[in-house]
Amino acid sequence: MSLTYESPGRAALHLARAASLAPSLHNSQPWFFAEEGHDHGFEVHTSDRQRMMLTDPGGREAVIACGAALFNVRIAVGRLGFRPVVDLLPEPGNSAFLAHVGYAAHVPATPDEALMARAMPRRRTHRGPFGPDPVPDTLLDELRDHARAEGAVLQVVDEPEKLRLVTDLVRIAENAHRADPDRNAELTRCVGPYGIPAEACRHHPDHTLLAGRDYLGVARPSARRPRRWTRRTGTVAVLSTHCDGRQDWLRSGQALQRVLLYAAAHHVMAAFHTQPLELPVLRAELRTHLTGGRFPQVILCLGRTTRTWSTPRRPPVELLVRDGDPAR
Numbered sequence: 001m002s003l004t005y006e007s008p009g010r011a012a013l014h015l016a017r018a019a020s021l022a023p024s025l026h027n028s029q030p031w032f033f034a035e036e037g038h039d040h041g042f043e044v045h046t047s048d049r050q051r052m053m054l055t056d057p058g059g060r061e062a063v064i065a066c067g068a069a070l071f072n073v074r075i076a077v078g079r080l081g082f083r084p085v086v087d088l089l090p091e092p093g094n095s096a097f098l099a100h101v102g103y104a105a106h107v108p109a110t111p112d113e114a115l116m117a118r119a120m121p122r123r124r125t126h127r128g129p130f131g132p133d134p135v136p137d138t139l140l141d142e143l144r145d146h147a148r149a150e151g152a153v154l155q156v157v158d159e160p161e162k163l164r165l166v167t168d169l170v171r172i173a174e175n176a177h178r179a180d181p182d183r184n185a186e187l188t189r190c191v192g193p194y195g196i197p198a199e200a201c202r203h204h205p206d207h208t209l210l211a212g213r214d215y216l217g218v219a220r221p222s223a224r225r226p227r228r229w230t231r232r233t234g235t236v237a238v239l240s241t242h243c244d245g246r247q248d249w250l251r252s253g254q255a256l257q258r259v260l261l262y263a264a265a266h267h268v269m270a271a272f273h274t275q276p277l278e279l280p281v282l283r284a285e286l287r288t289h290l291t292g293g294r295f296p297q298v299i300l301c302l303g304r305t306t307r308t309w310s311t312p313r314r315p316p317v318e319l320l321v322r323d324g325d326p327a328r
């Protein structure tokens with residue numbers, strides 16, 4: 001039985017389109033949406049069908065992606081002229097129903113919200129070396145404030161010892177992933193016209209200080225060392241939260257997207273290096289030695305770049321269901 005809308009409301013389509021522009025692990029798009037009644041509200045659900053079962057068995061990264069989609073919905077509701085009212089995990093027995101967004105009285109969007117709305121279609125994940133210009137300290141301060149406003153901490157990793165720790169743990173995790181044929185198969189399935197386009201992975205994954213995911217399998221068969229652009233790695237930053245439940249993952253996702261959109265509005269893009277957070281021992285090391293006991297949720301490199309590739313999304317009409325159907 002298909003529960004997709006035959007004629008979804010225009011507001012619901014607008015919100016689903018905005019939500020679907022969020023980043024997700026390997027472009028898995030682990031979400032679906034429901035319009036509550038006619039213009040009564042909008043629901044964000046996570047879908048196990050799209051989850052990366054080997055890379056993200058507990059669903060943490062899927063919920064972070066849905067949190068990012070939720071932030072886009074909040075911004076898009078503002079564009080419709082309403083204040084979004086968000087209820088996280090509104091149905092205690094249904095952990096896949098992540099958020100309900102209601103529409104409250106009209107308030108004009110703030111200048112920052114308008115800026116982020118315009119940046120939404122321009123934000124892209126970067127992979128490979130960045131341009132030579134550093135991210136200004138004033139912008140990094142603003143990004144920290146944006147993360148804090150969503151209940152997360154954005155920590156810039158600039159001390160050499162801590163940078164070495166992050167670099168080493170990303171490398172150890174990436175090497176472990178490359179040696180695992182099942183994970184490699186999961187990764188390879190994500191590349192293509194409906195996943196991550198091969199052009200978006202054109203740089204060798206070992207071009208930067210922090211190892212990238214080897215989406216195309218170019219680093220696995222040989223020990224050939226590519227040219228490394230250490231200085232072009234960008235500014236390394238770790239997003240963390242005080243606790244580590246579903247609410248915190250949703251908060252992380254909203255903080256992540258707020259940081260990414262504000263950065264994109266200032267011509268700064270992000271590369272993700274989340275590999276060590278997928279291996280509990282390495283994640284615990286980061287928690288102990290880097291984030292002061294907070295739970296690391298996302299590792300990013302921020303920088304300026306002249307070239308990015310767009311990654312396709314499923315059409316919004318396919319993402320909308322009449323009622324939240326847990327089977328999707």
Ligand SMILES: Cc1cc2nc3c(=O)[nH]c(=O)nc-3n(C[C@H](O)[C@H](O)[C@H](O)COP(=O)(O)O)c2cc1C
Nearest residue numbers: 023024025026027061064065124125272273274311
């Ligand atoms: C929780 C999370 C983890 C991610 N981890 C990685 C990663 O390790 N390497 C990478 O290249 N991209 C990573 N990404 C980015 C996705 O690959 C990217 O969002 C997706 O391909 C869609 O492309 P876009 O962000 O350009 O729209 C991650 C995204 C999220 C939300």
